[in-house]
Each structure stands twice: as C-alpha cells, then as structure tokens.
Amino acid sequence: MRHPQLNKNGELQHLLSIEGLPRDLLLHILDTAAGFVGVSDREVKKVPLLRGKSVFNLFFENSTRTRTTFEIAATRLSADVINLNINVSSANKGESLLDTIDNLAAMHADMFVVRHAQSGAPFLIARHVDAMHGPHVHVINAGDGRHAHPTQALLDAYTIRHYKRDFANLSVAIVGDILHSRVARSDIHALTTLGVAEVRVIGPRTLIPSGLTEMGVRVFHDMAQGLRGVDVIIMLRLQSERMRGALLPSAQEYFKNYGLNADKLALAQPDAIVMHPGPMNRGVEIDSPVADGGQSVILPQVTFGIAVRMAVMSILGSHPTP
Amino acid sequence: MRHPQLNKNGELQHLLSIEGLPRDLLLHILDTAAGFVGVSDREVKKVPLLRGKSVFNLFFENSTRTRTTFEIAATRLSADVINLNINVSSANKGESLLDTIDNLAAMHADMFVVRHAQSGAPFLIARHVDAMHGPHVHVINAGDGRHAHPTQALLDAYTIRHYKRDFANLSVAIVGDILHSRVARSDIHALTTLGVAEVRVIGPRTLIPSGLTEMGVRVFHDMAQGLRGVDVIIMLRLQSERMRGALLPSAQEYFKNYGLNADKLALAQPDAIVMHPGPMNRGVEIDSPVADGGQSVILPQVTFGIAVRMAVMSILGSHPTP
Amino acid sequence: MRHPQLNKNGELQHLLSIEGLPRDLLLHILDTAAGFVGVSDREVKKVPLLRGKSVFNLFFENSTRTRTTFEIAATRLSADVINLNINVSSANKGESLLDTIDNLAAMHADMFVVRHAQSGAPFLIARHVDAMHGPHVHVINAGDGRHAHPTQALLDAYTIRHYKRDFANLSVAIVGDILHSRVARSDIHALTTLGVAEVRVIGPRTLIPSGLTEMGVRVFHDMAQGLRGVDVIIMLRLQSERMRGALLPSAQEYFKNYGLNADKLALAQPDAIVMHPGPMNRGVEIDSPVADGGQSVILPQVTFGIAVRMAVMSILGSHPTP
Numbered sequence: 001m002r003h004p005q006l007n008k009n010g011e012l013q014h015l016l017s018i019e020g021l022p023r024d025l026l027l028h029i030l031d032t033a034a035g036f037v038g039v040s041d042r043e044v045k046k047v048p049l050l051r052g053k054s055v056f057n058l059f060f061e062n063s064t065r066t067r068t069t070f071e072i073a074a075t076r077l078s079a080d081v082i083n084l085n086i087n088v089s090s091a092n093k094g095e096s097l098l099d100t101i102d103n104l105a106a107m108h109a110d111m112f113v114v115r116h117a118q119s120g121a122p123f124l125i126a127r128h129v130d131a132m133h134g135p136h137v138h139v140i141n142a143g144d145g146r147h148a149h150p151t152q153a154l155l156d157a158y159t160i161r162h163y164k165r166d167f168a169n170l171s172v173a174i175v176g177d178i179l180h181s182r183v184a185r186s187d188i189h190a191l192t193t194l195g196v197a198e199v200r201v202i203g204p205r206t207l208i209p210s211g212l213t214e215m216g217v218r219v220f221h222d223m224a225q226g227l228r229g230v231d232v233i234i235m236l237r238l239q240s241e242r243m244r245g246a247l248l249p250s251a252q253e254y255f256k257n258y259g260l261n262a263d264k265l266a267l268a269q270p271d272a273i274v275m276h277p278g279p280m281n282r283g284v285e286i287d288s289p290v291a292d293g294g295q296s297v298i299l300p301q302v303t304f305g306i307a308v309r310m311a312v313m314s315i316l317g318s319h320p321t322p
Numbered sequence: 323m324r325h326p327q328l329n330k331n332g333e334l335q336h337l338l339s340i341e342g343l344p345r346d347l348l349l350h351i352l353d354t355a356a357g358f359v360g361v362s363d364r365e366v367k368k369v370p371l372l373r374g375k376s377v378f379n380l381f382f383e384n385s386t387r388t389r390t391t392f393e394i395a396a397t398r399l400s401a402d403v404i405n406l407n408i409n410v411s412s413a414n415k416g417e418s419l420l421d422t423i424d425n426l427a428a429m430h431a432d433m434f435v436v437r438h439a440q441s442g443a444p445f446l447i448a449r450h451v452d453a454m455h456g457p458h459v460h461v462i463n464a465g466d467g468r469h470a471h472p473t474q475a476l477l478d479a480y481t482i483r484h485y486k487r488d489f490a491n492l493s494v495a496i497v498g499d500i501l502h503s504r505v506a507r508s509d510i511h512a513l514t515t516l517g518v519a520e521v522r523v524i525g526p527r528t529l530i531p532s533g534l535t536e537m538g539v540r541v542f543h544d545m546a547q548g549l550r551g552v553d554v555i556i557m558l559r560l561q562s563e564r565m566r567g568a569l570l571p572s573a574q575e576y577f578k579n580y581g582l583n584a585d586k587l588a589l590a591q592p593d594a595i596v597m598h599p600g601p602m603n604r605g606v607e608i609d610s611p612v613a614d615g616g617q618s619v620i621l622p623q624v625t626f627g628i629a630v631r632m633a634v635m636s637i638l639g640s641h642p643t644p
Numbered sequence: 645m646r647h648p649q650l651n652k653n654g655e656l657q658h659l660l661s662i663e664g665l666p667r668d669l670l671l672h673i674l675d676t677a678a679g680f681v682g683v684s685d686r687e688v689k690k691v692p693l694l695r696g697k698s699v700f701n702l703f704f705e706n707s708t709r710t711r712t713t714f715e716i717a718a719t720r721l722s723a724d725v726i727n728l729n730i731n732v733s734s735a736n737k738g739e740s741l742l743d744t745i746d747n748l749a750a751m752h753a754d755m756f757v758v759r760h761a762q763s764g765a766p767f768l769i770a771r772h773v774d775a776m777h778g779p780h781v782h783v784i785n786a787g788d789g790r791h792a793h794p795t796q797a798l799l800d801a802y803t804i805r806h807y808k809r810d811f812a813n814l815s816v817a818i819v820g821d822i823l824h825s826r827v828a829r830s831d832i833h834a835l836t837t838l839g840v841a842e843v844r845v846i847g848p849r850t851l852i853p854s855g856l857t858e859m860g861v862r863v864f865h866d867m868a869q870g871l872r873g874v875d876v877i878i879m880l881r882l883q884s885e886r887m888r889g890a891l892l893p894s895a896q897e898y899f900k901n902y903g904l905n906a907d908k909l910a911l912a913q914p915d916a917i918v919m920h921p922g923p924m925n926r927g928v929e930i931d932s933p934v935a936d937g938g939q940s941v942i943l944p945q946v947t948f949g950i951a952v953r954m955a956v957m958s959i960l961g962s963h964p965t966p
Contacts, residue, residue: 040751040752041752042696043696044695044696045696045697045698045724045752046695046696046724051366051368052364052365052366052367052368053367054367054394054397064728064729064730065747068726068728068748068751069751071726072698072724072726072751075698075724075726076724080367080368080394080397080398082390082393082394082397084386084390085386086386095600095601095602096604099600099601099602099604100601102621103387103600103601103621103624104390105621106621106622106624106625107362107390107391107394107624107625107627107628108362108363108367108625108628278739278743278747279739279743279744279747280739280743282740282743299746299747299749299750300750302747302750302751303750303751303752305751306751306752373688373690374686374687374688374689374690375689376689376716376719402689402690402716402719402720404712404715404716404719406708406712407708408708417922417923417924418926421922421923421924421926422923424943425709425922425923425943425946426712427943428943428944428946428947429684429712429713429716429946429947429949429950430684430685430689430947430950
C-alpha cells in the first residue's frame, strides 16, 4: 500500500504526520526552509511562488497563533488565504466534514490547512480529496487531537539543526505531559528519523504513555536525572485542564517537580538550548528567567516556523496543477 | 418609475432580485460567467478586473459558505475584500443599518455584498446608496430573509444551461419547503424569465405558499406525480427549525414523503440532473446515494457559483467609477 | 529622557498619544494625509508604499469600525494585514500580552495597531518592542481605555483644517461625556498644540474631569452658553452604560440638556461645522436632522480618517527596515 502522504514519485502530496516520512524528505523540507528564512527579513517580504493559489485555513479547533503562522507563510508566498473558523459555521448547520471539503474543493481550493480536535481528521480529509478531487489538492495537518503536529516537529528540527549543526551525537529531552501531546509524538518521530543519538522524555508517571521504550526513547520520571548532560530541552505546555484534573496534584507541585528553572537547566550541557512550542505558562512548566534567558531559543523557533511552513507549502504547491 | 436594479442605460446597477430583470440581462450574466469558468482552472487563478476596488461582505446573518464564495470570487478578480460580520459589531452598539452603510461608503467602498435575515434589507441599502453616494457604489443581495437569493438562482440557471443546453422544452421540479425558501422564489423567477417550459413545485401543503399557480407554476403535493418526466430536480434544504416545528410531523416522515432517493429519482427522465443549493441534510431531503450519484450536479453548482459571482461583480464594477 | 514616540532623529517611531507630539509633526501628518485623500478616489485605490509589510491589527477590545479603517488604510498602501481579535484567542490560553507581542514580532511583524480596554497598553507594548525587537517595529494606538485615541484626534484636526483652513482664531466646543472619553482627551491635546484659539468643553458636572482649566480649556455646564459663537462642535458618543448608570438621570433628559438639535446649533456661528467620532446615538447626543444636515461633516471625517491612517502608517513604514 502506498503511503498516504507521498505521491507515486515519492514526493510529498500531503503533510499529515512525521511518522513514515523518509529522512531525505525531512532534510529536503529543512533545506528548502533555509532558503525562506531570508524572505521574512527583506524589505518586501514576498515571493510569487503561490500567486493565484487558494489556501484555506480550516480551523475546527480555535488556535489564533497557529492559524496566523500559516496565514503569514501563505501570504508571503503570494497565495490568497481564506480563513474558516468552522465551529461557528456550517458545522452548526449539520453539514458533514467531507461535504464541507467537497464544497471548498469545488471552489478550486489548492491547499487545506486543517486543525481539528479529533485525531485522524486530516487523514480522512486527505484520503477523501485523493479519491474525489485529484492530485492538485493538498492537505496540511496543523494539529489533530493528540495525534500529530508535523509542522511544529519540523520547525523544532530546523531550530535544533540551526543551533547544533548536526543531529548525530545529540541528546534531546522532551519534558512534560507527553501523554496528551501531539507535539511530543511528532518530535519523537522527527528526531529519531533524523538520527538524533538519544531522545529522552521526562514527566510524571500519569503523563507518560506506554510503548516509548520500544520506540528507542529513554523515559525519566526524575527531572534532574533526565536533564543531565542533554544538548536540547523541549518543554511542553501544560494544558490548564490537566492542572485542575486528577492527573496532577497542583500547578505549584508540577512546577517544583517538572518546571524548568535555572537550577535544573544547569544540569544540562552548558550550551544546551531551551525550546517551547508556545504559548508558555510562565511559572508552571517554565520559569521566566529561563524562558527569557540566553539559552532560550523560543522566539527563533517562531521565526523558523514561518520559513518551515513556507517550505512545506511551496513543495506541495510545486506538484501538478489542474 | 425606473427599476431600482438598473441604471438609466438599462445596465445592472445592483443585483437585488431576479424578479424584474429582463431575459437578455440574465443571459448576459450567464455568458459572462462562461468566460470566468476557466479562470479558476488556471495555474494563477486571478484576473485584474477589480484591482484596487474595495468589496465589503456585510453578513448580518451568518453564512460562512456563501461569504466564502463571494470572497473567492472577489479575490480572483483582484479586489480587496473586507469581511464584516455585523452581529458581533457596531450593531451591538446600536448604530443603525444605514449609518453603517454611510460610514463604509465614506471609506470609498465600491461594492456591498449583503446577507440579512430581514427581507428587503438589500433594497433599502441600495436605495439609500443611490440617493446618498452615487452610481459608483453597487449592492449585491446575498440572500435576504425569505425574499430572494439572486446569485443562487443565476448559478442554478447556469448549471441547467450547462447540462441541458437550452431552457425551452425543459421541465424543472423544485422540491421541499417552498414557503420559506428565497432560493425557490428566485429560481422560479429565473426559470420562467429564461423560458423554461414547465416549472413545478413539490411539497407538503403546509410548506407551499399560495399564488404560485398564477405565476404559471404547477403545484404537486405528491412527489411521485410531481417528478414524473422532469429534466431537472432542485432539492431544497429543510431548515432544522421546520423539522422541530408544527409544520411537519418529523424528519423521518418528511424523508419518506419528500426526500429524494433512487426510487423516486427513477420517475424523472433518465438523464435528469439533481441539484441542491447546500448545505445538504443527508437522509432528510436527499439520500446519500443520490447526492453522490451520477445524476448529481451539486458540486458543479458550487464551481459555477464562483464564476457567476465573478460575472456579476465584474459587470457591476465596469460601471462608472468616482 | 527621550520621548517614547520619537526616535533619536525626532521622527515618529510609534503613534501612542497626541500628548507630547510637537506641532510640526502633527502638521507633517496632516500634510501627508492630504496627499492620500486622492488615492481613495482613484479607479485603482492602491499605492505600493507598504508592499510586503506585515501589519497586525491587535484588537483586545472589539471595534469593527475602527479595525476596518485601519485594514483599509493598510490595504490601500499594499500591506499584508492580519486581523487578530485577541479576546477569542491566546488570551484565553493565559499567554501574557507581551508574549503574544514577542511571538508576532518573531514572525517579522512591521506594525502593530493596538486597541485595548486598558489605558497604557500600547505604551507598554511600544516600550517592550523597542527593548526587544528594534526600530523596524512600530506601534499605533487605536484607542486605549479612557486614555488616548490619537488617529481620531488627527482626523478631527484634518477635518477642521479642511473646512476652516486655519486653526488660529477658531473656537471649538467638545460636548458630552468628557470624563470617559479618550477622543476628548486626544482632541484637546491636538487642538491646543495646533494653536486653536479657544477650546471649550460642555457637559454635566458628573461627566467633566477636573484639571481642564489648567490645560487652558473653558468648561461649560450649560450647553446654550457653551455653544454661543463657536466655529466647530464635536459631539461625543454617550456610552450606553452611562445612560443606565448613576451618573445621568436618563437618555431623554440627557438629550434635552446636551443633545445637539437645530435650536442649539443655531447658537453657534452660522457656518459652524458639526463633528462626531461615531457610531452615533441618534436622538441621544445628536438629533437626526442635525446629523444629516448641511453643517454636518461627520461622513467626511470618516473619509479623511482613511487618509490620516495611511499617512501615519506610511510615515512609520518609511523608517529603518530590518
């Protein structure tokens, strides 16, 4: 069976998940992104690669921040962007997800950027589009349930390569609520595919899924042990519903055990970088002096995220047109 | 008295209703639309006809789908589009409808696309604009109350002509809640003006208005009788408030009597086409195998809808500028 | 200490408040705006001054009207505009204001247009941007709490100069709820800086702040006395919460005492102009015959407001780029 993300030439047809993408393709995206980093620095921040293309931001789950990054990326490629916040729209009128997709495809959409609370929704859409509308329509997963967030993983990989040059020999720790995190899942797939020597996860027993050891990931419940000697620390956002839920005693207790402060950071390599997908809960999973400190690369992640999304969109948009 | 939609040269000044528009003008819009169907198929889906014009989507009633079709049409004509969802805005602050229009006109709006729950609101706006702001400002009715939805009727006419070539000799059935449907009203005016031989409506007594026979329309309450031998079937969306209301026993009962399934479709001409303005209630007014079947032209309607809206906007925009 | 709105060359770096801006700079903005009034009259209403720049409309307080004026101004300068309605976004997720700003700056924002219910928020943002992101990022205050609304004051000044040619020798009355009005505060600063001979405020004792006399403003509680002989009348919007609050007896009573009708208008100079920042409460602070009458310049204010905002944005955008 052909992989649902690749066309018959092995090119990227949709970006749905990091899982299953070959190393060369990930590197091709990162290399393409490197060429776009400069575009946002220019006086005129635009290239005409997607001029006259229609990109639809389909956000079934509200996320202004992620929507904005895709809107900016598409706009800087000169695409026409239509934002659809679907919870306030035809979903109310009882139209099915796939009927909505069919309608937008009939308007000659070129690309769907999909955020959905249900894991697998972008796959369902991509399979449907392939069957019904042909190879000129592309789907990008902008985060689905607890499943995947591939552009976040790509921008994390880009950031790591930018600061550490090479993936081999690195030790990377992902800290926090691994269980509910699509970022953690996609990061683990990206880092292992790209050849990172050691991927660690750190978190309380209630927030670590089973099966990670089989993926070659080392699991730590003690943060001091887990951080010792690492080159990269990826802090995860603690969702507020977890703080109030049964899985955790309190935000204060969480910060004490798993929040990154200067003392804990000192256990990592002296040149270790600190990352966070945002938005941050300062004082919960990360202390402000660390978030704003010299080892933090949290804002460069955002900058690189635009370039990575431009890269993904331009690669998809270079494929067959109607 | 001059017709409120036409200027003194008989050109389209506003598109408010199909009622009262001459046959030649309808055909001119359809012919213009034919030239735009290809634009959305191009690699660069844009023409510069409305470059630098300001189009305001004024949606006093929420409809993401219709708003999107106008936004895409305007964008592909290179206009600048501003979306205003007025229920969350100055309407809250108690400003009157016409004060809002005056303000936007003072910002040099070129075109207003108006959706409003009140029948007649776009007429009121057009009359006010004519009196206060002059002939360079145009109004398009994107659906007003139970009254009219002229661009839907034009795209329906376009679709019928595309598949049936000629309007004469056709028998067209409109099925469902005729009473509350602005689509049905506008379709009846378009089809009779364009010379369709026979227009039928089919629905329960509670959902058929009086006076249709005088308009030359044949009324059926039995769907099997009504569908016999027709060339075109236009199914209407059943509003969910009807299903729960006193006018209908239940959605199941409605589907049994007036839902289009394969058996009922077999009563029409073998090459009959099935249309629906969307969004569909699958299993209520239409069965999924019919909606997705070989006689359905529901998605082509959407595609033609973009071209028809581009045609209307480009015709309006070709008139005098300030 | 350097003024936070000006760079070291005395150029406008941010537009935060009229207070503290030199007269020459105000006149430079008005002169620049005069050049833009014609752009909105053209067939193609666009100039390429901000092409490829990213302008973010950050509205922490809902105002479709003001947001629209900035969106149109930026679009006519060919900028890319991103609208963020922050009350429905990451503010919900508990991200701090400055983290939001940092993220958008990391996406290479060029300009932030900020509306906020808290007085001082745009200053806070500008100071942060100066410290963290450098001189190529600009902030425009689109209204903050009760504090300032500088673009409104500039368009008011533009309108007065347009109709009265010169600021000297004029008597200008501002009428209504001065206490809660950022428009009144900014207007007073603009008019006194521009050399208006006499600035009066008129309103009930409960809605006039102390300290105005020290600013050279004459305070009147009797409207007939206050209007006598003035050249310009600026009516303020009465917020609906005031009408229901303890500060005023009723809307009817307010209209009787401080609403502008034809009789009261007759007390001013025969060629006096009537202004209002909108949206109007007809029948509360202003009578419809006056709002729509020959002395009203309320709609020209809106037109000039686009040109003034284009002027401010183009002046800011002409400064150093990354």
